[in-house]
Amino acid sequence: MNRFLSKEKAEELLHTIRSSSIPHVYDPEKHRLALLDEAGNEQLYFRLPLTIPSPTATQAEAQVNYVILLIQSGNCAIGYFEDGINLDHKVFRSYMVRKKQGKSQIKYLKTKGKSRAGSRVRLGETVEFFENINGRLQEYFEEHYIHRIAISCSKTLIPYLFNSKVETPFSKNDPRLYKIPKHIHTPIYEVMLNANKFLMKGEVIYDEAHQEYVEKLLPVSELYMPDEDEEDSWDEAEPDWE
Structure with a gap:
């Protein structure tokens, strides 16, 4: 499943993840976080808006x-x-x-x-x-x-x-x-x-089994379903350039 967030809500979620010390790993190539459980298993992915700098940056840029x-x-x-x-x-x-x-x-x-x-x-x-x-x-x-x-x-x-x-x-x-x-x-x-427009949104990608986990992170009302242009968003089968 995938649900979208405005940039403002995505920033709030990123702040929640950091302040709550939720285990996560940042993938710079895909500009997303993988949230982990106590055993290190991936629970969901959180793709950041492109206008949010890398969370691992030592100093945030004034603009992207x-x-x-x-x-x-x-x-x-x-x-x-x-x-x-x-x-x-x-x-x-x-x-x-x-x-x-x-x-x-x-x-x-x-x-x-x-x-x-x-x-x-x-x-x-x-x-x-x-x-x-x-x-x-x-x-x-x-x-x-x-x-x-x-x-x-x-x-x-x-x-x-x-x-x-x-x-x-x-x-x-x-x-x-x-x-x-x-x-x-x-x-x-x-x-x-x-x-x-798509790149400026945040995206939460997860299995239905982790719905409860998602709801603990942020109210469901702050997420919204993809529209016709967004529903085919995530494509793990992108071609290898090598």
Whole structure:
């Protein structure tokens, strides 16, 4: 089960966990706490809003600056945010999909290899697509200190992002990378804003057997059910980038 919290309620819950000395472990990669019982067994997960700094930080930042990067074949939405506010964004589109088959040129190459002029055009646009993405990323990283990089990108496209002639301003193993635990629809500006809305919420993830434990932590009235855009939020089967 998963239930959501506003940022304010999430901060209150985090304070309760700390002040009550509830055993927990912080996972920086997923920006969440695992609450433990006396035997060290995980009782539930508490995903923190992206705008709440790491609870292990020695000194809390005045604000959290982050980039949201959503990439699918031929579509990308990218934006720079400060404490949840979008200050700049860009949407990129590219001719990367074979219309009849509905398959990206990258995937087609894995089975058929290079072919006609249309394929060469799509490959050229693919190269330019990732160069444009990395160019905008470099602008953000040159102008701002970035605390987090929230990303949704398929395993197939990751090599093209990091092997572009225009370098990505962070490595594939950068500890600031945060794989968005949510299914993302075709990246456009509105989809990016919905992803940001999701990232600004806290989320309590637990088995129904631990309902009583959850109710001891905070009133059920402070939790709310996911809406249609949130109900597919947590996805443990995200692709491995390695």
